[in-house]
Every structure is written in C-alpha cells, then in structure tokens.
Amino acid sequence: MSHKIFINLPVTDLEKATAFYKAIGFSQNMQFSDEKASGMAFDDNIYVMLLTHAFAKTFLPHKEIADSKKTCEVLNALSFDSKEAVDAFVDTAVAAGANEFRPAYDHGFMYGRDFEDLDGHIREIFWMDQSTVQ
Secondary structure, eight states, X not given: OOOOEEEEEEESOHHHHHHHHHHTTOEEEGGGOSSSEEEEESSSSEEEEEXXXXXXXXXXXXXXXXXXXXXXXXXXXXXXSSHHHHHHHHHHHHHTTOXXXXXXXXXXXXXXXXXXXXXXXXXXXXXXXGGGOO
8 A cells, every 4th residue: 555645734824825835746635625715736635635724733632833034843755866966946936936045055966955935944855866775
C-alpha cells in the first residue's frame, strides 16, 4: 500500500494562497475546495490543504494558530531529481511571491534552497545523491 501525505496549512488569504500554489505547479481539487479550504495536489501522493484560519481552528479547539511569519512549528522538505529542478522550482515560487528563506547550500551530495510561502510556511527544496544514502 502506498501512503499519501496531506499537509494542512492555515492561511490568511485563501484566494491568494490558492493562486500561489497553482503558480508553483499544484493543481486544485475542487472536490476538496470551497470558501473555507482549497485542496491542492502536487502529485498522486502529496497534497496541501489550505485552510482559512476560522476553519483550521475547528480542528484545534484547545490551541492557537501560530503566526507562521514569527514562529515555526514544522519544516516541510520536498525532494527533486536534480539541482536544476530545485532551482527551477524555487525560482518559480519566488516569482509567484515567495521569499527565499536562506542562501542556497551545496554539500556536494546534497543541494537545497528554502523559501517561505505567502503565509511564512517554510519549504525546504532539495536534491540528494541517493547513492550516498545507506
């Protein structure tokens, strides 16, 4: 059985967040989208659920939603097949309104660039030479 991952992200402006994720290559699944949420698919196994703060709060009855521009609860990393693919994806995200979070890093066996989406959620985009992983 293959597994799927659904990353739930509270967003301050659902329309702008949806447009941003479309611009970086996600497709919107209208079956999981309405005025409270946008279901966004990257591929057959990776999904991002963009949730308005009010809707996200219904899942968090005893917790506050973190201000992701000030705090970080999680770093989401996404691997690509080459350094060039990493650069192309991050360049697309920046052109769509993301902020590059830190300078690119190259450790020889691993290369990456990080960006913050419109709400400050960090994406670590990387390539790794799989032959170096035991």
